[in-house]
Amino acid sequence: MSTPAGRPVTLADVARRAGTSTAVVSYVMNDGPRPVAPATRERVLAAAAELGYRPNRIARALRSRVTGVVGLVLADALNPYFGALARHVERALAGHGRLMLIGNADYSAERQRHLVERFLAAQVDGLVITAADADDDVAAMARTAGVPAAYLHNGPAAGQTPVVAADNEHAVEEAVAHLRAHGHRDVAFLAGPRDTGPVGRRRQVWRAATGDGGTLLRSGYSRAEADALIRRLAATGDVPRALVAATDEQAIGVLSGACAAGLPVPGRVAVVSLDGSPDSAHTAPALTVTGQPLETMARQAVDLLFTPSASPAAPRAPLIRRRSCGCEEPR
Amino acid sequence: MSTPAGRPVTLADVARRAGTSTAVVSYVMNDGPRPVAPATRERVLAAAAELGYRPNRIARALRSRVTGVVGLVLADALNPYFGALARHVERALAGHGRLMLIGNADYSAERQRHLVERFLAAQVDGLVITAADADDDVAAMARTAGVPAAYLHNGPAAGQTPVVAADNEHAVEEAVAHLRAHGHRDVAFLAGPRDTGPVGRRRQVWRAATGDGGTLLRSGYSRAEADALIRRLAATGDVPRALVAATDEQAIGVLSGACAAGLPVPGRVAVVSLDGSPDSAHTAPALTVTGQPLETMARQAVDLLFTPSASPAAPRAPLIRRRSCGCEEPR
């Protein structure tokens, strides 16, 4: 709706129509901070409705220094794990009445930095960062600007900013123990290219849990790269009998590579994955995973923005038994 | 960076330090609209750097009526098809120097309306909407507010707002023809619960292409529901020999259901899917799809915001031959 002039309706228009001041209109639109007489309130509400008044949040933000917007920097928006995390962050923010600005760093430290700069320029009320590069403590820029920030899933452990992540140690131990219970002495591990971040941590815990008893495999984090690795290994008969994949994307690549090479899962190679994003329940065969509590993680990170405190205890990722490990699938 | 007082650095601070006016500082920060003497420009730039000045985009937005932010309303952020679309929209917007506010409607008309309201209140410069409910022309609210909008993938055909979508007619015809070429006389179709939006259109085109020669199946749009359908059909031996799935999510559910039921794909049931999101290349087996040109679609929708015109021609979704239809996979 707009005034006859075609100009958007402002507070002043409503005040004029209701025969009162802009202060009073503001008080009724915001339910405070001063009381308003019921009769006046009614007049204001009626005027606002008649004119189709929609408050300008930008003007409000400039004056009150609260934009109602929080920025989320994602390492990789195309990865369903991060996609699910983003969805949960949006929902947690909606619970606080906040809108979400989202930006994708595509694993580039430079883009990550650029996004944080732009979000701060946009005067976000807070920043959630799933670090693309944990060596660059971009949250420090937020702190300097007085903007609360939290890392989610991955972030520099040494910095001042809290890092919310699942209990990866426990998850890896569960995964290895479960494959052992299926009778596998050697449990291989499919790691990323380098051992950084939470995925690097998973690799270390696996080594501690298996001693010298398992093969270390590496591939990029995409389905395509894990798929290619398995096909290559299949050509020489070197595919392990049991495997823990560092991420769901890699596990899904293992499944498609094994399928293409004619290697049955779990018969020829048993697989357990460590993310547990929603997708993992509907692969062929269904993936046994340690299910990261994404909703809890997202909520913890968002809550940290509004009530600053130390990093909360890392929530556990329970083992979800499905078919890929060798368990019978429930019907 | 901030002033000694701990207050954020403003244009006025920079002007004071550079010994000039705020107008001139604004001219150099924005490279216009008035010329500035080179020497003055240097002084301003130096002062800004020394103080760590970061322009307040909110203040700029209030004055200039340009926020630099565009809103994206998504029908379902957890669906990789929409996730990939969102990623492309973000990238296209970055090309125009815009940030992206994102909101998830979860297929609810009410939430979709609420998000558009909030985005308009946030004074977005434009709105891209993948409609959750094409019966409710929410873009009309944007038009009233003078904000450009475009529908992407799904939107009301009758409205004033352009709808960008792929050429679904051609895609379905290609899919059916390809399965026919593999020797299947009967080509079934897995549709959604109701025939609305582009997916409903696909169903109609399939019927036109097959006449009475194929079975119509229906399930919800989630992997889980398609998975359950196939298991149910398998129990009675009613799984078709060849199937076109309306969406990737359903096709992936078909794959996992068939795997669980011991039905080989493509041997027992050949599958072609109509989305072609990135995921579809790494399923087991890899999905043959008609690959929607998501990047082109996203770019078209975004460009429409900045240079209004009629809906562009629907880009085609080429058939991508992989394993699930019965083709040999390239090594």
Next chain:
DNA sequence: CTGAAAGCGCTTACAG
């Protein structure tokens, strides 16, 4: 080429 000043649409002390 530069500066003084108005104004974008709100919120909020302050005075009544």
Next chain:
DNA sequence: CTGAAAGCGCTTACAG
């Protein structure tokens, strides 16, 4: 309980 007015940090005619 209500109103007149200052001010958030910018941009941009306007005058010089």
